[in-house]
Amino acid sequence: MNFELVIGLETHVELNTESKIFCSCGGHSSPKEPNDCVCPACCGMPGMLPVMNKRVVELAATAGLMLNCEINRYTTFDKKNYYYPDLPCAYQITQLNHPICVNGCVKVKTSNGERDIRIKQIHMEEDAGKLVHSSSSSFVDFNRTSVPLIEIVTQPDFRSAEEVVTYLGKLKSMFVSSGISECEEGAMRCDVNISVREEGAEEFGVRTEIKNMSSFEAIERAIKYEAQRHMDAIEFSTEELVQETRRFDDVSGKTFAMRNKETEADYRYFPDPNLMPIVIDDEWLEQIKANKPVALDEKAEEYLAQGISDKEIAMLLSEHKIAKLLDEVVALGCNAKDAAAWILTDCAGILRKAGLKLKDLSIKAESLSYLIKLVESSKLNRGAAKKALIAAIENGADIEKFVEDNGFLKEIDDSFIEAVIEKAIESNPQAVADYKAGKEKALMAIFGACMKELKGSGDPAVIRTKLAEKLNG
Amino acid sequence: MKYYAEIINENGNIAVDDTILVKDYLSSAGSKILDGYKPLFSAEAVERLENKGYSISGKTNVGEFALDLVGEFSYYNDIKDGDTLKGAASELVKQGKVKAALGVDMNGATRRAAALSDVSFLKPTYGTVSRYGVISCAASGEQLGVYANSADDIAEIMSVIAGNDKKDGTSLPEISYTYNTNEDVNGKKVCIVKELFDKADENTKAKITAFADALKAQNVLVEEISIDIFEVANTAWQILMTAETCNNVSRYDGVKYGHRSENYKNIDELYVNSRTEGFNFLTKAVILYGSEMLSKSRYADCYDKALKVRRVVSDVMNTLFEKYDAILTPVCSKCEYTSYDIKDAFTKVFEESVFTAVPNLIGIPALSTNSVQLMSKAFCESTLLSLAKAVERKGE
Numbered sequence: 001m002n003f004e005l006v007i008g009l010e011t012h013v014e015l016n017t018e019s020k021i022f023c024s025c026g027g028h029s030s031p032k033e034p035n036d037c038v039c040p041a042c043c044g045m046p047g048m049l050p051v052m053n054k055r056v057v058e059l060a061a062t063a064g065l066m067l068n069c070e071i072n073r074y075t076t077f078d079k080k081n082y083y084y085p086d087l088p089c090a091y092q093i094t095q096l097n098h099p100i101c102v103n104g105c106v107k108v109k110t111s112n113g114e115r116d117i118r119i120k121q122i123h124m125e126e127d128a129g130k131l132v133h134s135s136s137s138s139f140v141d142f143n144r145t146s147v148p149l150i151e152i153v154t155q156p157d158f159r160s161a162e163e164v165v166t167y168l169g170k171l172k173s174m175f176v177s178s179g180i181s182e183c184e185e186g187a188m189r190c191d192v193n194i195s196v197r198e199e200g201a202e203e204f205g206v207r208t209e210i211k212n213m214s215s216f217e218a219i220e221r222a223i224k225y226e227a228q229r230h231m232d233a234i235e236f237s238t239e240e241l242v243q244e245t246r247r248f249d250d251v252s253g254k255t256f257a258m259r260n261k262e263t264e265a266d267y268r269y270f271p272d273p274n275l276m277p278i279v280i281d282d283e284w285l286e287q288i289k290a291n292k293p294v295a296l297d298e299k300a301e302e303y304l305a306q307g308i309s310d311k312e313i314a315m316l317l318s319e320h321k322i323a324k325l326l327d328e329v330v331a332l333g334c335n336a337k338d339a340a341a342w343i344l345t346d347c348a349g350i351l352r353k354a355g356l357k358l359k360d361l362s363i364k365a366e367s368l369s370y371l372i373k374l375v376e377s378s379k380l381n382r383g384a385a386k387k388a389l390i391a392a393i394e395n396g397a398d399i400e401k402f403v404e405d406n407g408f409l410k411e412i413d414d415s416f417i418e419a420v421i422e423k424a425i426e427s428n429p430q431a432v433a434d435y436k437a438g439k440e441k442a443l444m445a446i447f448g449a450c451m452k453e454l455k456g457s458g459d460p461a462v463i464r465t466k467l468a469e470k471l472n473g
Numbered sequence: 474m475k476y477y478a479e480i481i482n483e484n485g486n487i488a489v490d491d492t493i494l495v496k497d498y499l500s501s502a503g504s505k506i507l508d509g510y511k512p513l514f515s516a517e518a519v520e521r522l523e524n525k526g527y528s529i530s531g532k533t534n535v536g537e538f539a540l541d542l543v544g545e546f547s548y549y550n551d552i553k554d555g556d557t558l559k560g561a562a563s564e565l566v567k568q569g570k571v572k573a574a575l576g577v578d579m580n581g582a583t584r585r586a587a588a589l590s591d592v593s594f595l596k597p598t599y600g601t602v603s604r605y606g607v608i609s610c611a612a613s614g615e616q617l618g619v620y621a622n623s624a625d626d627i628a629e630i631m632s633v634i635a636g637n638d639k640k641d642g643t644s645l646p647e648i649s650y651t652y653n654t655n656e657d658v659n660g661k662k663v664c665i666v667k668e669l670f671d672k673a674d675e676n677t678k679a680k681i682t683a684f685a686d687a688l689k690a691q692n693v694l695v696e697e698i699s700i701d702i703f704e705v706a707n708t709a710w711q712i713l714m715t716a717e718t719c720n721n722v723s724r725y726d727g728v729k730y731g732h733r734s735e736n737y738k739n740i741d742e743l744y745v746n747s748r749t750e751g752f753n754f755l756t757k758a759v760i761l762y763g764s765e766m767l768s769k770s771r772y773a774d775c776y777d778k779a780l781k782v783r784r785v786v787s788d789v790m791n792t793l794f795e796k797y798d799a800i801l802t803p804v805c806s807k808c809e810y811t812s813y814d815i816k817d818a819f820t821k822v823f824e825e826s827v828f829t830a831v832p833n834l835i836g837i838p839a840l841s842t843n844s845v846q847l848m849s850k851a852f853c854e855s856t857l858l859s860l861a862k863a864v865e866r867k868g869e
């Protein structure tokens with residue numbers, strides 16, 4: 001018998017926001033201690049009300065646009081009721097009836113060719129906390145409660161484990177590069193709906209759901225195991241298939257049925273009266289569209305055309321924030337290739353020395369373009385510009401102010417440089433004599449005196465040529 | 474009876490119902506399930522009053538989650554068989570111990586308490602006063618309001634506590650609310666709803682008639698109308714109110730704060746025993762009823778239908794308010810209640826809330842004054858207060 005796999009996916013992705021979805025708690029992506037990032041709201045204390053974080057709406061809509069979804073202009077939240085100690089209010093705020101995005105589509109290319117996977121919907125919801133068990137008791141950690149998530153639900157369009165893994169990989173690079181999600185360990189979790197039918201059959205087979213897996217490798221193994229189990233059941237009547245929820249055991253590589261109690265719960269959904277419906281008007285949607293990052297492949301081509309190297313492009317695409325900085329600097333009138341070098345070589349080097357990562361770069365595009373333009377127009381030399389960058393990166397100095405305070409920008413017309421050179425020659429008679437006697441190196445001492453006087457302004461090459469001309473002439 | 478669940482300042486001039494949080498002071502909403510709970514923050518309304526120099530006298534006893542008639546079923550009160558029922562906050566206001574008091578109007582208990590103590594209570598338009606710091610039950614219709622002896626005192630307190638609060642997503646955008654008690658009432662139109670009038674006893678009817686006569690003396694036009702919407706509106710509100718309450722009190726599970734049973738061996742027993750011990754009979758009835766309304770098998774026929782009724786009632790009432798400035802109704806069917814068995818509470822409250830449910834259901838303001846009730850369209854609190862003041866003046 002030839003079989004066909006039918007798979008649908010529900011993928012939870014943690015959104016990369018400063019604060020949680022309904023309160024202003026921050027720092028939840030890297031908490032230091034249990035219950036470090038909590039407040040009365042995300043601990044379920046009475047009297048607190050959820051207040052919508054607008055950024056979550058924007059990121060969810062952006063994800064929808066990237067997956068070619070329609071954005072629902074009217075979107076609402078519902079409460080899902082169930083008791084569990086990691087759920088402080090005993091309900092989860094999620095979206096049932098009016099999810100933010102619907103009817104999307106994403107292309108997945110595997111050894112079987114390129115196929116369309118339809119996205120049924122994307123909805124916003126809050127995460128739950130975590131239980132920590134000791135031998136005698138259990139502890140609750142609310143750091144993760146109300147962390148914003150989106151759940152992306154596909155139609156049952158996958159036909160192989162390979163397609164599923166390819167799709168997940170595509171989501172991941174799309175979201176990481178665009179800054180929608182860090183997609184770090186555990187920040188992307190999947191429920192897999194799977195059934196098997198005879199090739200060419202119209203009807204779906206009995207469907208089972210494997211819950212809560214986060215590693216791509218486990219997902220692939222789980223699908224393969226489960227598919228085989230279904231095929232054996234159909235072909236050899238090894239067991240009777242029932243619609244149920246199962247979990248995948250990483251060690252044995254097998255799936256196991258979960259307690260029925262958990263699958264038959266009535267969650268008593270109802271619209272949350274504390275959250276007014278969100279209306280995404282034309283203006284807001286246009287703004288979200290305008291800020292939407294260009295698709296990866298398009299972006300890469302754009303950079304290539306600007307003369308940026310492949311290696312640099314790879315760095316930019318894996319760090320949305322940096323790509324955005326570069327785009328802004330270029331938009332301010334700097335040359336793309338030069339700007340990329342400033343960011344990915346100079347800044348990166350300074351960051352590395354300071355023990356920081358590229359994504360920690362927090363220089364404003366305006367400051368960086370100011371610096372690059374000064375250098376391009378020879379008003380400031382590279383060394384001084386680098387000093388300013390070091391001060392900004394290591395000590396958070398204001399670049400414009402730093403350049404000004406250090407006198408890097410003295411008005412330097414030719415006559416001023418002329419005067420500085422005269423003065424350097426006058427005050428270094430020994431070096432002048434040495435140079436004239438053929439000691440080429442002596443020029444450096446006089447040149448150094450000029451540069452000191454100019455305090456970093458002026459183009460060193462020009463000054464050097466002028467100095468040599470003067471001494472030789 | 475015990476007026477205070479917790480005294481804060483003997484000389485304070487504003488009492489606050491136990492359904493409203495005051496930082497660092499026991500706030501239990503009259504329930505054992507929140508026994509010992511001290512909040513980390515005060516309600517926005519409390520904060521605004523304190524910032525203006527008012528001081529809070531203490532937390533007044535309320536029935537558990539304000540679900541009862543006037544406050545008779547508080548875990549912290551000691552009402553005995555045969556006692557006449559009075560509200561704690563309304564009595565303190567009546568006796569002049571405080572200038573005013575704050576209460577949360579969710580199912581009419583505050584308005585009934587005012588009527589039985591012969592003081593006033595204003596349930597303002599939904600969204601005008603922040604619900605931040607209210608121990609919430611029925612989020613879609615509960616609203617924080619004010620008890621006081623005069624329309625002017627209510628206006629004074631309202632002008633302090635009303636206004637947008639970013640901490641409450643249902644708080645209306647900033648509009649400067651003014652509470653004028655001196656609108657010209659000459660020529661205003663008020664209607665008496667026959668269906669509600671007929672439900673009241675003779676004493677209550679007499680109060681309505683007296684109030685209507687006093688209005689007429691100020692050249693207010695008063696006429697009787699017939700409109701058959703209050704029963705269905707009440708049923709809709711009881712469905713929404715119980716469902717939302719069931720959901721909101723589900724967080725009281727013995728895990729995080731409040732009462733935890735000493736008798737449990739696993740998490741299920743901790744939940745069941747803590748909640749069984751922590752809630753009174755009435756709350757349990759509300760939880761069961763509300764839970765049923767949200768169940769898969771009932772949702773479409775009950776909860777969803779109640780939401781539709783809410784829209785219909787709103788339309789009908791708005792049409793009525795095109796013709797009338799206010800509606801005059803009883804607040805409750807009697808002028809005096811004596812204590813009764815809690816097992817009868819659910820039905821008793823259900824029956825009485827036919828008078829009070831519409832303002833909760835559709836968010837319009839209602840003023841309980843002179844043991845009668847006035848309702849108006851949204852944001853017309855000044856009309857209600859001016860009508861009440863016109864009658865006050867006549868009494869002087």
Ligand SMILES: [Zn+2]
Pocket residue numbers: 020023024025037038039040041042043146
């Ligand atoms: Zn929080």
